[in-house]
Amino acid sequence: MHPTTVADYQALVAHSQETHVLASAAATLAWDQETGMPKGGGDLRSRQLEALAAMVHQRSTDPRIGEWLQACESDRNLQQESDAAANVRGFRRDYDRATKLPNTLVAELARLESQAQQVWAEARAASDYARFLPSMERMVFLQQQKADCLRGSRSRWDALADLCEPGMNAASLSQLFAPLRERLVALRGQLDARGKRPDDRFSRVPFEESAQESACRAALQAIGFDFDRGRLDRSAHPFCTGSFGDVRLTTRYSKDNVLDALGSAMHEGGHGLYEQGLCAEHMGTPLGEAASLGIHESQSRLWENHVGRSRAFWQWSQPMLRSKLGLEVDGYSADDLWRASNRVEPSLIRVEADELTYDLHVMVRFELEQALLDGSLAAKDLPAAWNAGYRQALGIEVPDDRRGCLQDVHWSCGLFGYFPTYTLGNLYAAQFASAVRRDIPDLDDQHARGDFAPLLAWLRDKVHRHGRRFDPAELCRRATGAALSADPFVAYLEQKLHAVYA
């Protein structure tokens, strides 16, 4: 870097770090809203989050950023491979996006997101879509406005999706999804043809919540989640927030479904390991942020499924579960648990879905949110469209909105163009897992004895530490030697599920 540019770059970094301080404060307040805030705190919380979002956005659109960026970008001495160049590219992307959005819209969205999420939680508990409808209508309207600010010649959905996953668009996703859907449906047919599903009685054995929680903690500890730099709580909808030294996971407990609690903990734990694995020296800059939501999801799905639903994992965790949950576990071998956790059965709830049907849930949402954004589906007609989508994609009837279009928190908190990153995550996860197995041939033996450190070290090295240095496609190529493909995912599913069903 040319000496005169150094000051500009340092100003960019310092400015961004200060913005991060405010944004992270907002994240903790949003976490609190979901985990413990008393009901009466809702109004004030919405205003707090609105004020912080407005300040963050104002800082993110400070015209000085444009000047600092210009100075850095026109510096011919800036090495394209350097940390500084990677950060400058990230800053540029963020600045160009932020400056397209008016402050008033950002502030109103932040308030609405906080309010609508509270309304959603009540409406979901009461299975009452009508109660949520006014918030949903306003949310769709504001998201359309937001998309119109950003889109240029793109569709609204593409504009919002690109915020979640750089480069993602509906056309290329559809090309990826159509054959994937066919292969998943074919595999489902083969399994159904066997006539008998794996026994999943274990998932209905009742266990005290405190025992389930202690099992979740033990699993998280084992896979390397650092509780000195994070915590685990419960919430209606499991999530992970925060980074570096303060990473917060949630899971949920229902008395008669310990596999759900454990699976959610492993999933959010995967997100948490990514956040704890970012380089602390880059905190508050693009190099200290996750590469994309799809890459983020690859980490959660890898730990949830490739580890947490593997035979080796249950070999390690069966005795652990016995010590945490009690003698009832004696009635189930590691292989029983492995089969129970891999039963394929079309179901109503995405986060409880098996690995095979999971992506069908995502595809329903992918279609619906495109229609909501382009105006061809009105918010009031969402339940009917949702139910029709489930009938078609999964062949099941949705009995109520709680288990239908009210099940997910995402739209209430303004996350549109987000769901397909879950499927991308599944594909990335399978491709990473296949590369890991090449590099670490005895992975299963390690996991069977509770040693997850080599896997974590691989992910730290190939994924976590890079932050946003590479775009998702490039990161995938560097980590696995190939462009993203659905093949490793389908091969993994075929191999595992045929074994489970054998």
Next chain:
Amino acid sequence: MHPTTVADYQALVAHSQETHVLASAAATLAWDQETGMPKGGGDLRSRQLEALAAMVHQRSTDPRIGEWLQACESDRNLQQESDAAANVRGFRRDYDRATKLPNTLVAELARLESQAQQVWAEARAASDYARFLPSMERMVFLQQQKADCLRGSRSRWDALADLCEPGMNAASLSQLFAPLRERLVALRGQLDARGKRPDDRFSRVPFEESAQESACRAALQAIGFDFDRGRLDRSAHPFCTGSFGDVRLTTRYSKDNVLDALGSAMHEGGHGLYEQGLCAEHMGTPLGEAASLGIHESQSRLWENHVGRSRAFWQWSQPMLRSKLGLEVDGYSADDLWRASNRVEPSLIRVEADELTYDLHVMVRFELEQALLDGSLAAKDLPAAWNAGYRQALGIEVPDDRRGCLQDVHWSCGLFGYFPTYTLGNLYAAQFASAVRRDIPDLDDQHARGDFAPLLAWLRDKVHRHGRRFDPAELCRRATGAALSADPFVAYLEQKLHAVYA
């Protein structure tokens, strides 16, 4: 109000409400730091609190406030008894103080307070004052600077104390404290002369933390704390924060001291009832804030002691405790619990002290912080001075700093001039309680059957709803018909303790 002044007043209120939104966000983040933040979150949290404190202070010193205030103050149509006039007086007091403090000092203090509190918690756990000393030295230095900005011709201690309690100063406190100390010491002599202390075995019966927590919740529910607008957690040092719809209490649990957990819950519950009883329409303005720390403490001490250590309270709570804590409680009558909770015995820890010796703990701190601020006591010499003070005031030897000068969180979070408000709180509480008994003759009967609503209604009417409308002295006169005096407190103690010891 003159029509042209209305806009100025409205601007003042709106500006103050927006500031309150940021200040309340900081309060929740500070609560989180004490209740659940992972250790690794400390650095970022300090920076968050520093940033928010700087913004709050910058907003509080906005020169437009001075202009708006001048317009309001020069309006001859402003009715002195009106809400607006009361708010204008409050805004003026706050603005004049805030503008005396440089932004850099406020920001540095906020960061140091967050950091020093974390260091204090570690140092206290290790009973290692040397670890805390650098933070303490810096804190005293910055507090001296702060006091110098504010003091004018006053002493440093008086300048800081006036922030806690309008009108409080060392000279008048000394006049109040000297005879009080004599009367307390005399009463202690009388009780000691009886030779036998009340049996307090109950306070050492071990109970599970979860059972203790459920007893604390039941007591808080009974006295009227609204859990839809608040919550209860655990922390190293019990405290209460927040107001209106989101009031957060903490207590602490040690297995063999349920009286401590319950007493702390009642104490913080008294603070919480005050905050829940402020007028929501005045949120974010002086009329929506507590009158002073002394008045605040009167509410906590009234519920903790005048209610929670009364014979009638134990008559109600003995069966409640049996249902929450189990059969062991059967061995103790309501009168046994009453006596156990009123045993007088010089002890090391202020928050565990009986009502008689409590104020002697405060007086030690009152002397020490004056000396720290005027420079006659160096921070490094605090442990020795502390131990000497305890030897003289309470006649006991301090075995280690954990149970000595590291026991209280206050100095680590910048609270100087604060401790004497505890003794003022005791005096106000006794004077309020004596007035309540005049107005509600069958108070004990109500409490014995678990009906605390009439007492709460009295406090809501005479204290809570007024916010900062009156200064503490005026509020006391209006509520009780007399100026503050130590007589009701000493009379209450003499009557109760002689009965307990009979």
